[in-house]
Amino acid sequence: MKTAEHLSKVERAALEELRTRIIREFPDWTFHMTLFGSRARADAEPDSDMDVLLEVDQEHISFLEKQRLRRAASEASLQSGIVLSLLIVDEHTRKERGDFSVFQNIREEGISV
Secondary structure, three states: OOOOOOOOHHHHHHHHHHHHHHHHHOOOOOEEEEEEOHHHHOOOOOOOOEEEEEEEOOOOOOHHHHHHHHHHHHHHHHHHOOOEEEEEEOHHHHHHHOOOHHHHHHHHHOEEO
16 A cells, blocks of 8 residues: 655645645545545656545535635645645545546555545
8 A cells, every 4th residue: 555655744734734624614524535646656746736536425515515625725735835636526426436547546546645
């Protein structure tokens, strides 16, 4: 299993800030974050974004809830200086589209954070 050992202090802080903001916004939710893309592979450029799969343990999340999640990511991005790009998935989407190749790729290269 891949680990986040290669992440910089700033990258780790950005992910922790994102987690903190999501918990503050949705204190009753449980969720899982997986880092994927160039930062997970350790081949990111200094200005690369940080791709995060956010799996929310809710049957369905609304458009407004997704906006609130993206706002949390934007605020964490501003604080850290790293653009956090979210792929938000609720239980309904996981059941309906869980076998799409993007999810397979994330499972193969992703790092649980």
